[in-house]
Amino acid sequence: MSLSGKKDKKIRIINHRHCRICGKAIPPDKELCSAECEGVQAKIEARQKRMKNVMLVMYAVIFLVFLIMLLIGGSR
Numbered sequence: 578m579s580l581s582g583k584k585d586k587k588i589r590i591i592n593h594r595h596c597r598i599c600g601k602a603i604p605p606d607k608e609l610c611s612a613e614c615e616g617v618q619a620k621i622e623a624r625q626k627r628m629k630n631v632m633l634v635m636y637a638v639i640f641l642v643f644l645i646m647l648l649i650g651g652s653r
């Protein structure tokens with residue numbers, strides 16, 4: 578409850594939000610305007626998650642190759 582004073586100030590500035598998908602004005606307690614946009618958002622998040630995994634694997638491979646090259650170079 579100690580944060581309620583600060584929260585009030587913020588709410589006065591941000592008294593509404595915009596749908597993250599289509600940009601429509603929506604109530605501040607919502608993130609998206611409709612089930613349709615929720616579906617789009619879920620798709621985007623799934624893609625981002627997959628991209629993150631791909632990036633992680635790529636970094637791991639690059640790191641391993643770098644490490645192997647370093648080991649080969651160091652043994653000479």
Ligand SMILES: [Zn+2]
Nearest residue numbers: 596599610614
């Ligand atoms: Zn929307």
